[in-house]
Amino acid sequence: xxxxxxxxxxxxxxxxxxxxxxxxxxxxxxxxxxxxxxxxxxxxxxxxxxxxxxxxxxxxxxxxxxxxxxxxxxxxxxxxxxxxxxxxxxxxxxxxxxxxxxxxxxxxxxxxxxxxxxxxxxxxxxxxxxxxxxxxxxxxxxxxxxxxxxxxxxxxxxxxxxxxxxxxxxxxxxxxx
Amino acid sequence: xxxxxxxxxxxxxxxxxxxxxxxxxxxxxxxxxxxxxxxxxxxxxxxxxxxxxxxxxxxxxxxxxxxxxxxxxxxxxxxxxxxxxxxxxxxxxxxxxxxxxxxxxx
Numbered sequence: 179x180x181x182x183x184x185x186x187x188x189x190x191x192x193x194x195x196x197x198x199x200x201x202x203x204x205x206x207x208x209x210x211x212x213x214x215x216x217x218x219x220x221x222x223x224x225x226x227x228x229x230x231x232x233x234x235x236x237x238x239x240x241x242x243x244x245x246x247x248x249x250x251x252x253x254x255x256x257x258x259x260x261x262x263x264x265x266x267x268x269x270x271x272x273x274x275x276x277x278x279x280x281x282x283x284x285x286x287x288x289x290x291x292x293x294x295x296x297x298x299x300x301x302x303x304x305x306x307x308x309x310x311x312x313x314x315x316x317x318x319x320x321x322x323x324x325x326x327x328x329x330x331x332x333x334x335x336x337x338x339x340x341x342x343x344x345x346x347x348x349x350x351x352x353x354x355x
Numbered sequence: 356x357x358x359x360x361x362x363x364x365x366x367x368x369x370x371x372x373x374x375x376x377x378x379x380x381x382x383x384x385x386x387x388x389x390x391x392x393x394x395x396x397x398x399x400x401x402x403x404x405x406x407x408x409x410x411x412x413x414x415x416x417x418x419x420x421x422x423x424x425x426x427x428x429x430x431x432x433x434x435x436x437x438x439x440x441x442x443x444x445x446x447x448x449x450x451x452x453x454x455x456x457x458x459x460x461x
Contacts, residue, residue: 247430255434348442
């Protein structure tokens with residue numbers, strides 16, 4: 179393949195865009211006051227994650243991330259937003275208490291971030307000598323139908339039960355007396 | 356340390372950030388849908404960690420991808436159940452604030 183000058187910078191640029199989309203989407207998802215904006219933040223975060231999966235040599239996963247998270251989960255949450263009135267009522271706690279609890283939550287999550295990021299970065303991970311496969315779509319398909327076929331069938335059973343359960347729960351109370 | 360897409364540290368730090376954001380949202384959100392979204396962020400953090408480990412440190416790169424596929428399927432099932440519960444709660448309480456739904460029958 180012909181080498182295009184400047185392509186490394188373009189690749190790094192796309193990577194930075196994916197990282198920024200993930201970070202900004204996650205921040206928007208937890209900080210926005212209107213719930214519909216936080217759903218949009220979740221969608222943005224999932225697009226960024228799909229780009230990161232592509233950089234990690236998992237193109238099938240990146241496609242599935244967009245299909246399932248953006249296409250199914252975000253749309254379902256938007257349906258629920260339309261059916262219920264999800265906007266947060268103005269807080270009844272005083273300004274000082276809100277600031278205090280917010281600072282406490284920020285401290286807890288900051289500690290979690292600091293600890294786990296430090297652990298991940300400083301641990302001497304062992305690199306394997308040789309890769310057994312390429313992790314291509316074909317490998318995934320073969321493994322799904324041989325090694326993991328039982329788990330695959332169980333997952334489909336779980337999805338079926340979840341659909342039935344969701345129907346039953348959401349229908350409860352709507353029958354005519 | 357240069358900023359490159361070919362080293363695991365950035366992905367691991369990003370997964371830790373997603374987990375922290377999810378925990379912050381779970382603690383601070385006052386509606387059930389907001390808490391559900393924060394839970395999805397935690398699922399995403401786990402998935403990103405799995406794919407990173409799978410790409411950099413594991414012999415067979417198909418294993419982590421399959422696990423992440425299972426995580427996605429379970430997340431979809433969880434969201435469908437949780438949203439139907441939220442709608443049932445809204446029908447009973449006319450609200451989905453987590454403070455109002457604190458009574459049990461018994």
